[in-house]
Amino acid sequence: MTTLQMIVTIAVAAAATVLTRALPFFAFPAGREAPRYIRYLGRALPGAAFGLLVIYCLRDVSLFSGSHAVPELVSIIVTGALYLWRRNMLLSIFAGTGIYMVLVNFIFI
Amino acid sequence: MGITCGIYATTLGLPWWIPPLMACLIFAGSAEFVVASMLTAPFNPVQVFLTVFIINARHLFYGLSMLERFRDQGRKRPYLIFAMCDESFSINFSAQAPSGVDEGWFMTFVSLLNQLYWVVGCTLGSLFGSALALQVEGVSFAMTALFTVILLDQWLKEPVPASEIIGIVAAFAALLLFGPDMFMIPAMLLILAAVTLVRSRLEPVLDAADDAGGEHEDACAGTANPANYGNDTEAHAGGDAQ
Numbered sequence: 001m002t003t004l005q006m007i008v009t010i011a012v013a014a015a016a017t018v019l020t021r022a023l024p025f026f027a028f029p030a031g032r033e034a035p036r037y038i039r040y041l042g043r044a045l046p047g048a049a050f051g052l053l054v055i056y057c058l059r060d061v062s063l064f065s066g067s068h069a070v071p072e073l074v075s076i077i078v079t080g081a082l083y084l085w086r087r088n089m090l091l092s093i094f095a096g097t098g099i100y101m102v103l104v105n106f107i108f109i
Numbered sequence: 110m111g112i113t114c115g116i117y118a119t120t121l122g123l124p125w126w127i128p129p130l131m132a133c134l135i136f137a138g139s140a141e142f143v144v145a146s147m148l149t150a151p152f153n154p155v156q157v158f159l160t161v162f163i164i165n166a167r168h169l170f171y172g173l174s175m176l177e178r179f180r181d182q183g184r185k186r187p188y189l190i191f192a193m194c195d196e197s198f199s200i201n202f203s204a205q206a207p208s209g210v211d212e213g214w215f216m217t218f219v220s221l222l223n224q225l226y227w228v229v230g231c232t233l234g235s236l237f238g239s240a241l242a243l244q245v246e247g248v249s250f251a252m253t254a255l256f257t258v259i260l261l262d263q264w265l266k267e268p269v270p271a272s273e274i275i276g277i278v279a280a281f282a283a284l285l286l287f288g289p290d291m292f293m294i295p296a297m298l299l300i301l302a303a304v305t306l307v308r309s310r311l312e313p314v315l316d317a318a319d320d321a322g323g324e325h326e327d328a329c330a331g332t333a334n335p336a337n338y339g340n341d342t343e344a345h346a347g348g349d350a351q
Contacts, residue, residue, distance in 0.1 A: 005152040006127065012154045013144045014134040016161035017168070021193045024172030025179065034173055040312050041304065043319075044272045046167040048300045050260040051276020053143065053164065055296070057253035059289035072253070079254045080261050089258050093113065096254035101247035 067108035075100035110138060111230020112237070113251055118145040119238030120248040128231040136224055137194050139259065140164050141231075142252045156293050163297055171198040182213045189213075192220035194227075268318035271311050275303045 001009070028034055061069045079096030083089070115128040123145060131141045140161045147157055171193050178201075179186050193201075197220040206215035264270045283296035304311075 001148060001150075001152050003124075006123075006148055007130075009148055009152065009154060009157050010127070010131055010134055010144065012158050013131075013140060013161045016158045017135050017137045017140060017165050018191055020162060020165040020168040021172055022190050024169060024176060025190060028173070028176060036312075037308075038169070039173070040308055040315075041301075042166060042170040042173070043315055044304045044308075044311060045163060045300070047260075047263045047267060047270070047272030048276030048279070048304060049163045049166065050139075050256055050263055051273050051278075052280040052293075052296055052300060053139070053256040054253065054260055055277060055280035055284060056143070056293065057146075057256060059284055059292070072250075075250060076253065076257050079257050083258050083261055089255075089262075090110070090113075092258050093251055093254040096257070097248065097251045100250035100254075101245065104247045105245070 067104075071100055071103035071108050074103060111227045112234035113255075114138065114141055114145070115231040115234020115236070116238040117142060117234075117248060117251050118148075119235050120241075120245065121145060121149050123148055125235045125239040128235040129228055132224070132228040132231040135161075136192060136227065137161075137165055137168075138227075139255065142255060146249075146252060150290075159297055160293055163300075167195075168193060168198075171202075174198075174202060178212070178216075182216075185213050185217045189216055189220060192224050194223065197223045268314050269311070271307060271314075272304065275307070276300055279303055 075096045079092045083092040118128045200219050201216045206212045264273045279299040280296040283292040
């Protein structure tokens, strides 16, 4: 990507973010109640979005070649289990990433 | 978290000024991780727009909850809306301005300080990442770990994890059908269709759970529980002051 394309990409992302934050203020100026469907989407989409994002992160991992997704699976399980135990987000991220780095750099080379 | 975002972006090979620029203009943690990753892929503004919109769809809710309180803020209003990330919202929604302090200025400074911490964090991480310069394999897993934790947190909070399962299954199906470079937009359409399809079953369950949690202070289901959003502060990893 060229520098200009990078800046355009960031501007587009900024516009999409501002849109989610500002839309209610334009759509419902006089305290008009939001349509039920819109409220439902705002409630139901975030969970799905993070499911999508986990898959997005793993999109280039192959089950059938290389290390057969073992480093990814192990690290995700460690990340999740640690979070269930300590409920500390940064701890889980650092531990999961650390284990992944050890696995891909020293074990599954 | 800002430091993590900065290190992550620069170890992807992006220039050092990208994370601070994103922190200033986008100011939404999870979206910035994804945008950083998309900056290393071919130019695709439509996909970036839709992805960021879906990731930040929850902010629609924050706006609905703050309609009244931002109404009379005049010149401060545009910035208050622009800077309403997860943390700014959760603080401004639940905290009371001390007596004698103007509520508008209180909320503005909460948002401004929040963003300042985020920009400084991203810049520090960015400079640190660039200074290291060596490309260690595996740092990019930080993003996977981040979203795994947020997904898990969402899953645990829901009465039924229907949305989370839909997200994973639809995305995986789209990935198998369209391949890693093309699957995001079909996946989002599939998610929208699936969520709409189960609405008649899912909506009453979600509403009932929100009611039981005492979250219905106004018409915006699921937004009116400050305690709940207080807990979210870490988990959502929006613009974050850590």
